[in-house]
Amino acid sequence: MAEMSTVQPPRSFRLLQNVECEPLAVEKLGFVKLCGINAVELDGYRKSLGLYGYNAIVKSKLLKPIKAKEDHGASLIHDSSHRCQGISSHKDPDSVSFSGKNLSQMSNSENSLNILWHESPIQKLDRQEILQQKGCVIWLTGLSGSGKSTLACALSRSLHSRGKLTYILDGDNIRHGLNRDLSFSKEDRSENIRRIGEVAKLLADAGVICITSSISPYRKDRDACRALLPKGDFIEVFIDVPLDVCEARDPKGLYKLARAGKVKGFTGIDDPYEPPCSCEIVLQQKGSDSMSPSDTAEILISYLEKNGYLRA
Ligand SMILES: Nc1ncnc2c1ncn2[C@@H]1O[C@H](COP(=O)(O)OS(=O)(=O)O)[C@@H](OP(=O)(O)O)[C@H]1O
Numbered sequence: 001m002a003e004m005s006t007v008q009p010p011r012s013f014r015l016l017q018n019v020e021c022e023p024l025a026v027e028k029l030g031f032v033k034l035c036g037i038n039a040v041e042l043d044g045y046r047k048s049l050g051l052y053g054y055n056a057i058v059k060s061k062l063l064k065p066i067k068a069k070e071d072h073g074a075s076l077i078h079d080s081s082h083r084c085q086g087i088s089s090h091k092d093p094d095s096v097s098f099s100g101k102n103l104s105q106m107s108n109s110e111n112s113l114n115i116l117w118h119e120s121p122i123q124k125l126d127r128q129e130i131l132q133q134k135g136c137v138i139w140l141t142g143l144s145g146s147g148k149s150t151l152a153c154a155l156s157r158s159l160h161s162r163g164k165l166t167y168i169l170d171g172d173n174i175r176h177g178l179n180r181d182l183s184f185s186k187e188d189r190s191e192n193i194r195r196i197g198e199v200a201k202l203l204a205d206a207g208v209i210c211i212t213s214s215i216s217p218y219r220k221d222r223d224a225c226r227a228l229l230p231k232g233d234f235i236e237v238f239i240d241v242p243l244d245v246c247e248a249r250d251p252k253g254l255y256k257l258a259r260a261g262k263v264k265g266f267t268g269i270d271d272p273y274e275p276p277c278s279c280e281i282v283l284q285q286k287g288s289d290s291m292s293p294s295d296t297a298e299i300l301i302s303y304l305e306k307n308g309y310l311r312a
């Protein structure tokens with residue numbers, strides 16, 4: 001018998017996946033809303049009934065499988081006494097609903113089966129209104145030592161002083177936590193960038209001006225992150241500093257170790273860096289006449305201003 005896997009949404013919502021009691025005569029089993037029974041109580045039910053009894057409930061009264069409709073939303077609704085009233089085709093602002101739109105966001109990839117997108121009542125535009133800015137991702141890419149972290153800090157500082165909300169996702173820092181399990185192999189670098197891209201997307205959706213600073217050496221990985229965001233909201237900035245300049249800076253001594261063969265697969269030495277073919281901004285910095293980080297930050301701020309990101 002199949003096990004039921006669940007997430008713990010707030011209050012009385014639960015998402016059921018792969019409920020395999022008996023074949024159900026519905027095309028898609030979506031969310032169910034448990035009226036008057038919260039998740040804790042349901043766990044109690046499940047224990048007291050055993051899985052078979054629990055699945056019987058799933059099939060009967062308490063949990064209603066919802067047949068998805070392509071053209072309009074359908075949702076279980078409840079009144080103030082929290083009794084189920086039936087299926088409504090109009091949108092109750094707090095009910096879980098299904099439509100052709102969110103059905104298309106049904107995930108069936110890898111280990112995530114039958115996961116349905118749950119729309120939030122407060123949207124990006126609402127958040128932006130409060131913040132008086134537009135959420136976006138400024139994606140800094142370049143060799144180690146090119147000045148990504150320095151520029152990210154200068155930009156963040158300057159925007160902050162103008163009352164704009166920013167957040168830096170620094171490559172090194174992210175590898176201390178979220179991505180601590182990843183190495184510098186091609187596959188792990190891709191996964192590193194994928195996760196950073198997903199977090200950046202969430203931050204941008206929150207209305208934040210998210211600044212990422214990772215080498216992100218592969219074009220394909222950066223393009224995949226770009227594809228996660230609405231058009232225009234991914235601003236790729238190539239910090240084009242030649243290898244010899246980065247190597248001369250070598251603030252962490254890693255180039256020296258890489259040249260000595262003590263660090264393997266170091267970007268620019270024995271691992272590739274693919275510069276962008278076309279990106280929003282290229283910052284060329286050559287030798288000692290490179291622009292200061294705060295002046296460079298102003299270039300990016302002008303871009304944001306011109307493209308409307310510093311107002312709601
Ligand atoms: N093999 C190898 N290649 C490149 N860089 C290395 C390596 N090993 C450690 N480091 C240090 O890790 C920082 C790069 O991490 P990122 O997450 O930005 O790299 S990547 O985007 O996944 O390629 C990078 O930091 P920055 O100098 O700030 O770029 C290095 O300090």
Ligand SMILES: Nc1ncnc2c1ncn2[C@@H]1O[C@H](COP(=O)(O)OP(=O)(O)O)[C@@H](O)[C@H]1O
Pocket residue numbers: 142143144145146147148149150151213249251285290291292293
């Ligand atoms: N615009 C710049 N001009 C000269 N030196 C810079 C500039 N930006 C950064 N640096 C110096 O280059 C080194 C690497 O900068 P960092 O921001 O750590 O690069 P990255 O994050 O790309 O590895 C540091 O010593 C920093 O002080």
